[in-house]
Amino acid sequence: MVITRDLAPPAADVASYRAVRDLTESLASPLSPEDQTVQSMDDVSPTKWHRAHTTWFFETFLLLPNLPGYEPFHPDFGFLFNSYYEAVGSRHPRANRGVISRPGVEETAAYRRYVDEAMARLLLRSEPDPDLASLVELGLNHEQQHQELLLMDIKHVLAANPLRPAYHRELEREPETWRPARYLPRPGGLYEVGHAGDGFSFDNELPRHEVKLGDYELADRPVNCGDFLAFIDDGGYHRPELWLSDGWAMVRANGWNAPLYWSGDGESSVYTLGGPLPIDPSEPVCHISYYEADAFARWAGGRLPTEFEWEAASTELGDGHRFSPDWVHPTGGGPHPGGTGQVWEWTGSAYLPYPGFRPAPGAVGEYNGKFMVNQHVLRGGCVATPPGHRRASYRNFFPPGARWPFTGVRIARDPEPTAAR
C-alpha cells in the first residue's frame, strides 16, 4: 500500500477529490468481501458501508442538486446509505448495517466509480461556485473522517475474530526510548480559541472567541503504556475512589481491567492492525475510555486538561503525527516524540457549542451540532487520521465510554498540586 504522506488539506478540485477518494479505496484494498461486510457492534459500520456512505454524500448533496440530468445510481441507496440526516428522509437502522449483504463490494466499487465520474464532470464545469466548492470541501473532509472510522471499525471487527487476523502485515516497529513525562508550566490569562483564518474548518470550531484560563501545567507527552501498567499494578481498576461513579459502573458491568485490545498473561499482548504484538511501555496508551483517562489522571495526582488548555498549549507540544495504515498503532517516536497526533487525547471538556455557534443551514447543518450532549472533546489526531485532516482547533468527540477509537490521554495539573505522585 502506497500512501502519499503529505497530502495537503483537500480542496474543491479534481486532483484533491481523486486523492481523497483513492485513499479510501486504498484503505479497503487489503480487506476481503467478507471482512467488508461485518458489523461487530452497533457503533461499528462495515467497510463497504463506509465506502458507499461517503459516496452517497456526494450524490445527495452535490450531484442531485447541481448536475443537470444526473440519475441516481440506484433508487434505494438513498435509504440504505443515509447515516443520520433526518432532513434527507428515512434511513436504514444503524444497528442493522451488518445484516445487509448487498450491494456487495463489487457493486459498491461500481457506485463509487459512477459518482466519481459525475463529480469530475461537475468539478470541471467552467463557472466556479463558492457555495458548491464549500460543499465539496465538506464532502472530502467528511470522507477523511470516515477513513479514520474505517480503520478503527475494521480493527474492532478483526479483533472480534478468535483467530486475531491482521489487517496488514507490513509492520515494522521502531524502537523507542522510554522517558519520564515532564509538566510544562503554562500561564493563565485570556486566550483566543477556535478556528482562525480562511481555511476549511467544521462549524463546531467557530466562532473564535476568548476564554479565561488560570495557570496550569501540561505534560510534555501522552500517558504511555508503561505509565498505565503502573496504574494497573497499583490496583487502578479495583479502587472505586479513583473513578467517576458512571465509570466505576462501567468497570464492573464490563469487567474492564486493561485498555481495549490488551490481553495475555499479565496483559502482555496488544492487538494491532498488524496483529498481536508485545506491549511496548514507551508507546502512548491507546483505546481507553474517558473514564479510564480520568481515573488515571486522578491516580497520577493530576486531572484532564480542558480543551482550551490543550489548544492554547498545542504549538508548544510539537507535532508527532505520522499517518500510515501499514503502521496503525501509535508510537512514542516519530518526528516529535511526545507531540500531538499519535492518539486522540481526551479532554475534560464536554462537547458543547461555542458562544454564538450556528450550524450550517440545510441538511449538512446536521453535521456536528446535533451531537452536542453526552460526549467529551478529544484533541490532536491519531495515527489513523489522514494527512491534511488535523489542526489545533479540531474538535473530535466521543461518548465517555468509547474505547474503540484511537483514544489516549495527556495529563494536566494545577500549579503546586497538593498531592504529587
Added chain:
Amino acid sequence: MVITRDLAPPAADVASYRAVRDLTESLASPLSPEDQTVQSMDDVSPTKWHRAHTTWFFETFLLLPNLPGYEPFHPDFGFLFNSYYEAVGSRHPRANRGVISRPGVEETAAYRRYVDEAMARLLLRSEPDPDLASLVELGLNHEQQHQELLLMDIKHVLAANPLRPAYHRELEREPETWRPARYLPRPGGLYEVGHAGDGFSFDNELPRHEVKLGDYELADRPVNCGDFLAFIDDGGYHRPELWLSDGWAMVRANGWNAPLYWSGDGESSVYTLGGPLPIDPSEPVCHISYYEADAFARWAGGRLPTEFEWEAASTELGDGHRFSPDWVHPTGGGPHPGGTGQVWEWTGSAYLPYPGFRPAPGAVGEYNGKFMVNQHVLRGGCVATPPGHRRASYRNFFPPGARWPFTGVRIARDPEPTAAR
C-alpha cells in the same frame, strides 16, 4: 442449478458421501461471499458457517479418531465450528457467528476439499467397520439437516435486506386449484409409533412403542394461504380468546399481524427465495409459529394433531414432497396435492423422549436429547428438505415462537365437534 431429485437415503460409501457434500456446495453456489457472511439474528447461521460446521463434524468425529496421521486443517477450527457439543470442548458463541469474517468462503471451500479427500481415503479402506459406518451415516444426515437450515437461514438474511434480493431467480410457479379441506375420519386404538426396520433413524425416533389414541379426524391437506387470509380477515390477530397466553404476548410484543415474510397492502405479497411474489391462496401457508398454528386451529373449530395422530395417519395423506432449491416456496400441487412434505406441520406434542429413550453414547449423543424441553414436534418435511431425508417417524422440533423455518399446519378435530367452521 441441477439437483438430483431422487437421491437415495445417504449411506456410508463414497458416492453417497459425495452426493450429499456436493449438494451443500450447490446450494451455496448462488451466494456471494458477502451473502455467506451475514447472520441476521441469533438463530440464523451464516452460509459459510454451515459449510464449515458440517465439515468439522467429519473431521472431529470421523477423521481425527479413525484416520491415522490425519492433521487438522486448522488448529482453531475446532473452536470456531463446534455448534453445541459440550463434550468436545469450548466453542465460539452462537450469536457471534456473524462477526467472524475469516475464514472466508475460499478458505472454507479449501477446508471442505481437504476433509473430503481424507474422508475418501477413510471410506475406501478395505476393512469395513459398522460403528464407523453409522457415524458416517449420522454425519451425512446431519449435513442434510444443515442443507435445510442453510436455505431457511439465507432466506432470513436476504429478507432482512430492504432491497429484497432473490436467492435464485429461476422460479416457475405452477397454477393451483384451490379446494376446501376435508376431514378424514380415523379410528382410535393402540398404535405402534417410532422408527421401524434397519434403516437409519435419529435416536429420538426410538424406541418404537405403543400408544393409545382416541377416535379423531385429520384434514386432507395443510392449511393454505386462502384459509389463513380468512383467519386474518376475521380479526384472528386481534382476538385474545383464540390464543395461548404466551402466544398473545408474542403477538403484542412483536406486532405480528400475518405470517413472516408477508407484506404489502392487504398483505398481498410474500417474500420467497425467488424474491417477492403475490400470495397464492391455494399454496400451503408457511412461516407461522406454533402459536399462530394453534390460534388458527381454535378459530377453525379444531385443534393441532398430536405427533402420533399424525404418524398413524401419514400413509393415508400421500407424499407431496418436491425438493428444488429453484423452487423453495411450498406449493399446493405436486404429485400428491395436500400430501405431506410441503411444509413442516406443527403438532400439539411437546418434544419429549420416547419411553425407554437412550441417547447414543459419547459426544454424538448430544445430538437430540439435550433439546427435549421448550420445543414442539413438527412432522412431514418441507420443500427445503433434501431428498432421502424424510420418513413417517421423523421428529423435527422448534421452539413455539419460531417462524423462520418452513412451518405450516394441518388441522385435526375430535369426532362430532361442537363448533364446526
Added chain:
Amino acid sequence: MVITRDLAPPAADVASYRAVRDLTESLASPLSPEDQTVQSMDDVSPTKWHRAHTTWFFETFLLLPNLPGYEPFHPDFGFLFNSYYEAVGSRHPRANRGVISRPGVEETAAYRRYVDEAMARLLLRSEPDPDLASLVELGLNHEQQHQELLLMDIKHVLAANPLRPAYHRELEREPETWRPARYLPRPGGLYEVGHAGDGFSFDNELPRHEVKLGDYELADRPVNCGDFLAFIDDGGYHRPELWLSDGWAMVRANGWNAPLYWSGDGESSVYTLGGPLPIDPSEPVCHISYYEADAFARWAGGRLPTEFEWEAASTELGDGHRFSPDWVHPTGGGPHPGGTGQVWEWTGSAYLPYPGFRPAPGAVGEYNGKFMVNQHVLRGGCVATPPGHRRASYRNFFPPGARWPFTGVRIARDPEPTAAR
C-alpha cells in the same frame, strides 16, 4: 395462628366460603402493610394484591351477574385486580403490581368484607342454582391456589431482604431419620387417568381417559437434601453432559450452584418462612427448577416420571401432606414419610390438554387452557397447599425455570437400568 387442619374440600355454602376466605386473612395476618406491598420479581404478586384479586373474582363472576342491585366496591378495581382474563377487559400490567401502594391493606380488608357480606346474601338465597354453585366452588378453589401463591410469593419477598426476616417464628422442627430411597416396581399396561367422580376438579383434569404405560419403577420417597448435596459434591452444577441445553444455559446465565434459598459456607443454610435454618439432609429438597430435577435424575441413573406414571402409582406412595403456615418448610416426616404432598414433584410431562379437552365456556374458561405451552406438570401438592385442595389427578404447572414454588422431585427409572447409582 390457628389453622383448621382438616378443612373439607370447599363447597358452595356459607360455612365453606367463610373458612376459605378466613384462611387467606389468617395467612396475611403476620405481615405488615409494607410486607404486603412488595413485588420482588415479575412472577411474584404482593400479598395485598392476592387478597384483592381473589375478592375481585367473586365480585366479577358471581356478584355482578347474579346479585341484583350489587354495586362494585370501587369503579377501578376491575382494572387493577384482573390478572389475565382478557375477556373481562383491560388490566394493570403484572410486572407493575408492586408500584401500586393504594388501595392499602386497610382498604383491601374493607373490600373483602364488603364482598363477603354480599356473597353471604347470595349464598343464602332460597333457590339453589347448580351453575352458580359451580362458580362458587371454582372461586374457592381459585382462592386456595392463591393461598399457596401468597406463601411462595411472600417467601421470595422476604428472602430478597438482606435481613432475612421470618414470616413467622413459631417453628418447631421434628427430627427425621434419613433412609435410602427404594424403587417400587410398577407394571405397565393400560391405565385410566384424569379426574373421576362427581367432586370438584379443574377442567384440565378432564376428560378421564386411557393411556398405555410400559413397566417402570418409582422411588418411594422424594429426593432429599442429602441426595442433592451428593449431586452438588459430585460437580453436578459443573457438568454440562447432565443438563438439558436450555438448563445449562440457565445455570451459566444465573450462576446457579444450589437450590434457591440455600446459602452459607458449603451451602449449609436454607432460608425458610421461619427464617434461616441449617440444611437437614433428610428433608425433601425444595425450590429446584425442572432443569435441576432433570439433571439430578440423569446423574442418579434415572429419569423423571411422566405425570401418568405418577398418577397411576399415587395410592401406593402414601399421603405425607401436612399443612401449616407455621411449618412452611417441607419435612421428610409426617404421617407417611416419603409420601406425596410435601413438595410439588416435577414430572417429565409437558403441560398439554387431555384428549377431548374443552375449557369451560365464558371468561372463567381462560383459567387453565391458555397456559398449555412452555410449562411442565407437577403433581402431589406441598406443605403450602391448603387442606382440601389436593387429589391424585391434580395438575399443577410451572415453566421449567421456576424455582420459587415449593418444587421438588421423585425419580423414576426403567426396569433393569444400565446405570444404577
Added chain:
Amino acid sequence: MVITRDLAPPAADVASYRAVRDLTESLASPLSPEDQTVQSMDDVSPTKWHRAHTTWFFETFLLLPNLPGYEPFHPDFGFLFNSYYEAVGSRHPRANRGVISRPGVEETAAYRRYVDEAMARLLLRSEPDPDLASLVELGLNHEQQHQELLLMDIKHVLAANPLRPAYHRELEREPETWRPARYLPRPGGLYEVGHAGDGFSFDNELPRHEVKLGDYELADRPVNCGDFLAFIDDGGYHRPELWLSDGWAMVRANGWNAPLYWSGDGESSVYTLGGPLPIDPSEPVCHISYYEADAFARWAGGRLPTEFEWEAASTELGDGHRFSPDWVHPTGGGPHPGGTGQVWEWTGSAYLPYPGFRPAPGAVGEYNGKFMVNQHVLRGGCVATPPGHRRASYRNFFPPGARWPFTGVRIARDPEPTAAR
C-alpha cells in the same frame, strides 16, 4: 401540615437540627406505610428509605466517629442505607430498594428518634469543634436535598398508580395572569462566579473564579405551559431538526409527546401532588428533560443559557421561591412573578468541576465530584426545595433525560438573533 416557611439556612445547633429533621417527618406524614415502601423506577427511592438514609448519614459520619460509646441502632443498616459511598463499604443495590419491606415505617421512625437523641447529646457537648460543625451542616444540607427528592420521588410513585391518588389535598391554586416573556439584555465581560463568603456551600460551588462572557439576553420568566403548548401545537415533538440526536432517540423510544405528568384529551390535565388539575398556561412548564428544554429553545429562536450567564444575571431575575408541600406545583405567581425558584432551570452547561476544584477529604468527599460526567447543571431551586437551601451559586445536576425532578427552563439568546420568533 404546618411548615415554617422562613427557616434559616441550617446550622450546627440543636434547634436547626431539629427543624430540618422535623420537616422530613412532616413531609412523610401524609403517606401510608404502603406509600412509603414503593420504588416506581430505579431512580426513585422509597420514602422510608429517604428517612433512614438521611439518618444513616448522621450515624455513620457523626455519631460513630465522635460520640464515645455510641452503639449503632442495627448492625445491618450500614449496608441497607448507604447510597453510594464506596469508601464506607458495600451497599444494597439501588434498584432493589423497593423490594425491602423491613425495616418498616415504625422501625424507621424509631431509628430516627434513636439517632436524634444521640445527635442532641453530641451537639450539646461543651467543647465546640469546627470540623464537626461542618459535618453537621453538611448532614443537614444533605437531608434538605433528600426532602426535595422525597417529594419528587413520591410524586412519581403516586402517579404510577392508575387511581392517581393525591399526596395531599389542601391545594388552593392562585389565579395567574399570563404575560409574554421579555428578554433582558446583559453585557458581556469578566464575571466572578462560584460561592462567595463564609456561609455553607457544597464543594462543587468552589473555587470562586472568573469567566469571560459575551453579550447575551435572558428571558425575564421561565417558559410557561402556554408557551409549551404552542411548541406542541407547532409539531415540536415531531420535527427532528429541533432536537439533539440523543434527544430525538429518546422521543421515539419513549413516545414522548408532552411533559411528564401531562395527560388527557389535548393534554389538558396535569398530575400534581394535589391530584390531577387542568393545565394553567401561565404556570411555568415543569417535568421536562434537557432534551425538551433544548428543543423548545431552538424552536423559539433561542438557546439555553450557560450556568454562568444564569448566575451572573440571577439578582436581576428576582426570587419567586415559595415552599409548601401543600402546594407542590410551580406557579407563575408568588412574590416575584417570573423570578427564580419555581422550577429548576436547565442550563446548557455540562456538570464539570470548576478550575482548581478539590473534593472534601474522606468519604464525604464522594458527595459531588464523582458525578461530574453525563449530567447538566440546573439552577434556581423549585417549589419543593426547602427554605434555606437555595443560593445563586447552587449547582443542581441531573442526566439530560431526567423528567421526574421539578425541571423547567428559561431561554437565552445572542443579541440580534438571526431567527426571531
